[in-house]
Amino acid sequence: MEDKIRSLRMEHISKRFPGVLASDDISISVGEGEVLALVGENGAGKTTLMNILMGLYQPDEGRILINDEEVRFRGPEDAFRAGLGMVHQTYMLVPNMTVTENIALGYKAAWKPFRLDMKAVRDRVVEISSRYGLAVNPDAYIWQLSVGEQQKVELVKTLCLGARFLILDEPTSALTPQEVDELIVLLHKMTEELSIIFISHKLQEVKALSNKVTILRHGKVVFSGNTDDYSSQEIAAKMTGHEIILPKNSGSPSDGPVALSIKDLVVMSDRKTVALDHLSLDVRAGEIIGLAGVSGNGQRELAEAINGLRRTESGSISFFGKEISNSTPHGIIEAGMGYIPEERNVEGIVPSFSIRENLILKDSDSPQFSKGVFLDSRKIESTASSLVERFDVRCPGTATAAGSLSGGNIQKVILAREIERRPKFLIAVYPTRGLDMGAVEFIHQKLLAIRDSGIGILLISEELDEIMDLSDRIAVIYKGSIQRVLSKLEATRERLGILMAGVREES
Numbered sequence: 001m002e003d004k005i006r007s008l009r010m011e012h013i014s015k016r017f018p019g020v021l022a023s024d025d026i027s028i029s030v031g032e033g034e035v036l037a038l039v040g041e042n043g044a045g046k047t048t049l050m051n052i053l054m055g056l057y058q059p060d061e062g063r064i065l066i067n068d069e070e071v072r073f074r075g076p077e078d079a080f081r082a083g084l085g086m087v088h089q090t091y092m093l094v095p096n097m098t099v100t101e102n103i104a105l106g107y108k109a110a111w112k113p114f115r116l117d118m119k120a121v122r123d124r125v126v127e128i129s130s131r132y133g134l135a136v137n138p139d140a141y142i143w144q145l146s147v148g149e150q151q152k153v154e155l156v157k158t159l160c161l162g163a164r165f166l167i168l169d170e171p172t173s174a175l176t177p178q179e180v181d182e183l184i185v186l187l188h189k190m191t192e193e194l195s196i197i198f199i200s201h202k203l204q205e206v207k208a209l210s211n212k213v214t215i216l217r218h219g220k221v222v223f224s225g226n227t228d229d230y231s232s233q234e235i236a237a238k239m240t241g242h243e244i245i246l247p248k249n250s251g252s253p254s255d256g257p258v259a260l261s262i263k264d265l266v267v268m269s270d271r272k273t274v275a276l277d278h279l280s281l282d283v284r285a286g287e288i289i290g291l292a293g294v295s296g297n298g299q300r301e302l303a304e305a306i307n308g309l310r311r312t313e314s315g316s317i318s319f320f321g322k323e324i325s326n327s328t329p330h331g332i333i334e335a336g337m338g339y340i341p342e343e344r345n346v347e348g349i350v351p352s353f354s355i356r357e358n359l360i361l362k363d364s365d366s367p368q369f370s371k372g373v374f375l376d377s378r379k380i381e382s383t384a385s386s387l388v389e390r391f392d393v394r395c396p397g398t399a400t401a402a403g404s405l406s407g408g409n410i411q412k413v414i415l416a417r418e419i420e421r422r423p424k425f426l427i428a429v430y431p432t433r434g435l436d437m438g439a440v441e442f443i444h445q446k447l448l449a450i451r452d453s454g455i456g457i458l459l460i461s462e463e464l465d466e467i468m469d470l471s472d473r474i475a476v477i478y479k480g481s482i483q484r485v486l487s488k489l490e491a492t493r494e495r496l497g498i499l500m501a502g503v504r505e506e507s
Contacts, residue, residue, distance in 0.1 A: 005068050005083050005165045005195060006032045013062035014080025016054060019396030022048040024219040028197075030077055030165075030212075035187070036194045037206040037227065040216035041436040042408025043394030046199045047089075049216070050167050053197075054086050055079045068104050069396075085163025087154045089407060089434070090345070095166040096142040098127055099136055103157045128159045132190055146296060148179035166190070168198040170407070170434055172205055180338040183209050196199035198245055201436045203232040208431070208440050215239050217450045240438035248287060248469045249488065250334035251452060254257075257320070259425050259456040260306070265315035265325075267301045267480075277480040278315065283425075287455040288447065289485075290471030292464065292496050296416070298480035299460045300342055306458075307339050308332045309347075320424065338423030340414055340431050342460075344407070354394060358385035359417050383420075391416040391444070407434040418445060426450060429460045444470060464493055478502045 008030045015023040022045045030036045038046050051057045053064065055073030061071050066082055072438055073079045079086075103249040104110060104121040112115075125138040134152045142150060151171065158166065168187075172180045187196060187209055206213060207227060215223040223238045236244040260283045269275035275298045283289045293299060304310035304397050306317055308329040317325040324332055333339075341347035346350050349358045360369050360380055369380050384398040390414045394407060402413055411434065416428065428447065432440045447470060452456055461467050467474055474491045476499035483499045497506065 004032070005169065007065075008165060008195065009065045010049070010053060010424070011063050012050065013052060013059045013064075015048060015057060015059050018289070020219075022219050023052065026219070026221050028214050030195050030220070032195060033191050034193060034212060035198065035210045037210035037213045038197055038199045038216065039201065039213060039235065039436075040404045041394075041438050042412070042434075044381055044436075045219040046216055047406065048219075049253050050169060050199065051195065052175075053079070054084060080161055080163070083162060083164035084167065085161060085165070086167040087151070087158055087169065087171065090153050090323060091150050091159075093142045093150060093153060096141065097158070098139055098141055098151050099397060101147075102142060102153065103160050106157070106161055118293045119370050125156060132156075133186060134161065146179075148175050148182075151175065151179075151183070164194060165200075165383070166194055167194045169195065170199055170201070172200065172202060176181055180205065195494065201434065201440075202505040203235050203437065206235065207232055217241065236437045238437065242435045242438075244441055245442055246437075246465075246469060247304060249448060249450075249451070249472060251472070253286045253360070253487070254284045254287035254456075255471055256287070256454060256456070256471075257318055258282050258318075259285040260417055260458065261316075262302075262306075263316045263318070265302075265317065266313040267298075267310060268313060269301060269303045275480050276305065279477075279481055281475055281482055281485070283458055285456045285458045286451060287472040288451050289472045290467035291458060291460045291477055291502060292467050292474055293462075293477035294500055295462060297477050298465060299477060301480075302331055302477075303339070303342065303427050303458075305461060306332075306427055307337060312474040330370045336424030338418040338421060338426040340411075340418055340426070340428045342429040344410050344414055345403070349410055351401045352401055354399050355388065355393065356380050356398040356403050356407075357415055358388055358413055359398075359420075361417065362421060385472050387416040387420060387494065389465035392439075408436060409438055412439065415443060415446065421449065424455065425457060426457045427460070428457055430462070431459070432461075432463070432466060440466075464496060466495075468493070476500055478485075 011027050013023050013026045039164055040046050052059050055075045055078050071082055081313060092250055100122045102119060103125055104118060107121050110120045130135045134150050134156050135152045136156050172183060175183065189368060210227045213227045213235060214221060236477045253255040262279060262281045264278045264280055265276050266278060291299060302311055305312050308327050312325045319335055322333060345351060363369055369376055381398060388398055393409050395409060402410060406429050424475060432443050459467065461468060468491060471488055473485055473487055476496060478500065484505055
């Protein structure tokens with residue numbers, strides 16, 4: 001195999017799973033120094049295709065060629081040897097190990113008889129970091145790093161293992177806007193030595209980074225072309241089959257009662273530092289308050305404290321006049337709180353449970369789904385089937401394990417469960433993270449419909465466009481405190497950006 005990958009082709013790839021044709025006669029090609037964006041709706045088959053390329057799955061039909069030479073990968077190790085490296089959407093790092101130790105796990109060149117040459121690994125990390133402009137501390141523990149820093153570690157790890165062709169699965173899904181900008185500059189620089197395939201739903205990034213774009217729908221290629229020849233709107237329309245128009249909140253300010261009232265709330269982080277510093281915020285019934293802020297300023301801790309998942313040190317959380325701080329999660333659910341959590345795979349579902357089991361997780365003991373001590377299987381199945389259809393969950397059937405779904409489809413399952421329960425209030429944390437434009441449009445419509453029905457929503461998001469489109473008022477959080485609350489008419493990207501950076505306005 002030549003040292004440089006000048007071309008990579010996948011020709012007529014097909015892959016079947018029980019009940020699903022995941023890849024249907026797909027062909028793609030990437031040349032030297034090119035960036036190919038692979039886009040499509042959730043469940044379109046993008047990750048499956050890349051898993052085939054990395055040897056994680058074997059194709060039923062088709063072939064892979066590198067530099068016009070056919071290759072067969074029996075597993076990821078064969079793909080690594082050929083020069084391919086993949087950074088997955090879920091990072092593959094051990095939190096309580098250092099950056100160097102994580103990279104040593106797969107860096108076989110440092111394994112000597114009866115010992116591991118950690119100095120050689122550290123030197124390699126420093127060399128790769130310097131060569132590609134990846135600022136990584138080789139001695140830092142993974143748990144000490146931000147999400148953006150962890151992604152840089154994943155890139156360094158992949159490059160240390162000898163990757164000459166990068167595959168990035170949703171590389172910006174958990175990054176702040178500033179980190180996204182840094183990553184795009186970094187990847188542009190990398191194309192001087194590497195070719196890249198990246199999977200993304202964010203079309204502004206597709207436009208900013210890629211030379212070519214290939215669109216998958218239902219496991220088939222429906223479009224391939226040069227990125228510069230098409231607008232983001234045109235690519236979105238080709239991806240979904242219809243024009244995408246994201247809805248906006250055009251309603252009048254709510255005069256409903258205060259649904260959620262938070263006063264002087266103090267909450268500690270996992271590292272025993274102050275995460276919420278005397279935070280106060282009121283949300284009325286029938287309004288959406290968007291919480292804007294750079295990741296790590298207390299958003300997670302606030303959502304967990306409201307939902308009984310994190311202890312409060314002082315202050316109060318009042319839900320329709322009833323104090324709920326330090327209540328049990330079950331008690332808060334019973335009070336009528338809906339919750340779309342940040343970590344959908346950990347907090348949002350039980351991955352080994354079926355879709356229908358996940359859809360009734362919070363109501364399994366209700367008369368709606370049980371008869372005495374027995375579950376009403378027929379009622380559960382009919383409800384689950386209806387929700388799968390209404391929320392367009394792409395799956396073989398309701399008996400499918402929820403953990404086997406794509407990230408976007410897992411999010412749809414969570415949304416279907418929370419919205420169908422008709423909560424009195426909804427906490428929505430990054431509700432559209434990792435979703436395609438068609439799904440984003442659908443979710444935004446649902447959130448506005450909930451708002452119009454008189455239900456209050458606390459929307460936590462790092463997507464400023466999402467917050468500005470949906471919110472009645474926008475609260476900016478910085479270092480665990482609310483900097484300011486602005487009406488939607490007062491809020492601009494520039495003003496929000498200044499507040500998010502910690503610069504207080506004059507009252």
